[in-house]
Amino acid sequence: xxxxxxxxxxxxxxxxxxxxxxxxxxxxxxxxxxxxxxxxxxxxxxxxxxxxxxxxxxxxxxxxxxxxxxxxxxxxxxxxxxxxxxxxxxxxxxxxxxxxxxxxxxxxxxxxxxxxxxxxxxxxxxxxxxxxxxxxxxxxxxxxxxxxxxxxxxxxxxxxxxxxxxxxxxxxxxxxxxxxxxxxxxxxxxxxxxxxxxxxxxxxxxxxxxxxxxxxxxxxxxxxxxxxxxxxxxxxxxxxxxxxxxxxxxxxxxxxxxxxxxxxxxxxxxxxxxxxxxxxxxxxxxxxxxxxxxxxxxxxxxxxxxxxx
Numbered sequence: 001x002x003x004x005x006x007x008x009x010x011x012x013x014x015x016x017x018x019x020x021x022x023x024x025x026x027x028x029x030x031x032x033x034x035x036x037x038x039x040x041x042x043x044x045x046x047x048x049x050x051x052x053x054x055x056x057x058x059x060x061x062x063x064x065x066x067x068x069x070x071x072x073x074x075x076x077x078x079x080x081x082x083x084x085x086x087x088x089x090x091x092x093x094x095x096x097x098x099x100x101x102x103x104x105x106x107x108x109x110x111x112x113x114x115x116x117x118x119x120x121x122x123x124x125x126x127x128x129x130x131x132x133x134x135x136x137x138x139x140x141x142x143x144x145x146x147x148x149x150x151x152x153x154x155x156x157x158x159x160x161x162x163x164x165x166x167x168x169x170x171x172x173x174x175x176x177x178x179x180x181x182x183x184x185x186x187x188x189x190x191x192x193x194x195x196x197x198x199x200x201x202x203x204x205x206x207x208x209x210x211x212x213x214x215x216x217x218x219x220x221x222x223x224x225x226x227x228x229x230x231x232x233x234x235x236x237x238x239x240x241x242x243x244x245x246x247x248x249x250x251x252x253x254x255x256x257x258x259x260x261x262x263x264x265x266x267x268x269x270x271x272x273x274x275x276x277x278x279x280x281x282x283x284x285x286x287x288x289x290x291x292x293x294x295x296x297x298x299x300x301x302x303x304x305x306x307x308x309x
Contacts, residue, residue, distance in 0.1 A: 002063035004051045005298030006044055007110065010034070010070060010085045014294045015047035017057055022121055026054035027291075035087050045100045066106045066300035068113035068293045069093065072155035082156070084138070106300040110134075111142035111158055111253075112149040113296030114286075118251040119144035120299045122287035127248035131158065131241055132292075135234075136254030139187040143245065149300070161187040165233060166240040167273060186237045190230070192255050199226045213259050231265040238266065239273030242281050249282050253292055257285055 002025075007014040009032060017026040028047060033039030044067065052060050071083025073094060080088045097105045108116075115124075115132030124130035124144070134140040139161035143150040150157045164184045165172060175184020176194070188194055192209045200206050203222045207215065215223035238250060252262065267283050286292050 001301070001303055002057065002060040003298035003301055004048055004060075004063045004065045005113075005294045005296070005300075006047060006065065006067040007113070007294035007297060008032070008040070008044065008067055008069050008085070008088075009110075013040075013043055013047060014291075015051050016291070016294050016298060017051040017054055017060060017063065018295070018298045019056075024295075025056040025060075026051055032085070034085075037087050037091055040087070041096055041100055044097060048101055064106075064298075064301035065097075065101060065103065066108070066113075066297040067093075067097065068110040068297040069107055070110050072109045072151075073107055075153065075155055108149050108151070108297065108300055109140075109142060109155070109158075110293045111140040112144070112151070113142070113294075113300070114253050114292045115142035115144040115158070115251070115296065116147060116149050116299050117288055117292040117296030118249075118253075118286055119147045120296075122292060122295075123251045123284040124249040125287075129245065129247040129249075131245055131247040131250045133238075133250060133252045133257075134161075134254040135190060135252060135256035136192055139190050141241070143247075147299070148302075149296075160237065160241055161185060161190075163240070165189050166236045189233050190237060190256075195226065195230055195256070198229070199223065202226060209256055209259070213261070227259075227261065228265070231262060232269050234262065235266045235269035236273050238283070239270040242270070242274050242276075242279065247281055249284055251284050251286050253286050253290075260285075 003018045005016045012029050013032050014029045019025050070085050071080050074081045079090050080093050083089050094105050094107045111134050115130050118124045119130040130144045132142045141158035141160045143158045162180050162185050165186050176188035177183050178185040178188050195209050199212050212223045216227050263283050
């Protein structure tokens with residue numbers, strides 16, 4: 001079975017075609033028609049048709065289509081909610097795409113797609129429960145169980161970024177304001193912009209997260225302290241996830257997943273926050289990098305579900 005995956009992002013739309021054996025056969029990225037819903041539908045439809053017509057796609061005319069979106073379909077209304085691509089909110093995106101393409105389409109949150117990709121043939125391959133973490137401009141998460149996404153009754157499973165930072169210290173209360181309307185959310189402490197703002201507040205210097213990591217490697221004490229504090233906060237936040245979900249594997253994605261020190265420093269710090277005599281959960285980098293979301297969208301269809309509604 002051929003599979004097409006679409007990652008519908010705020011600035012770019014990416015498409016891949018996977019062969020029956022999971023090999024990547026075609027890939028394309030285009031700019032997102034920001035603010036233009038009809039233009040977005042047309043862009044996705046065009047990508048799907050080009051994937052089916054790719055030179056390596058002999059027999060792909062009946063390929064399944066899965067789409068990763070920066071939000072979720074509301075179980076109550078069937079319309080998109082919680083999307084930072086705001087022109088999608090309140091729209092029946094799955095039904096509109098199905099009408100354009102003339103075939104069933106599956107949609108899932110982009111973090112869930114990331115978790116599925118890494119569970120099926122990535123860093124979490126073979127694991128029963130995989131928690132996929134997005135550490136980037138925002139903080140999100142997704143859950144895959146036996147390689148399938150866990151949506152949840154409210155379509156918000158894995159949304160750990162909008163819980164309060166666990167075990168807050170006095171100086172961390174009430175915490176920075178969050179766009180969701182609350183204060184002290186995990187996202188306000190652990191996103192890339194949050195790390196950069198914390199470093200700037202301590203030093204007066206504006207640096208990217210990558211530059212902070214480079215400065216720490218070069219021996220700058222302020223940069224090292226900023227990263228140690230970041231690791232400790234991430235350990236607290238993931239310790240809370242482990243207490244609730246007890247995953248076999250946690251895979252980090254997003255821009256900050258490239259900080260190699262996290263995979264050593266965070267597990268060294270999370271034990272005090274986990275209700276267990278030992279912690280066997282593994283913290284791993286993604287195998288597929290920034291392609292995990294689009295690959296996970298393709299894997300929303302299993303071999304036995306082709307043609308299923």
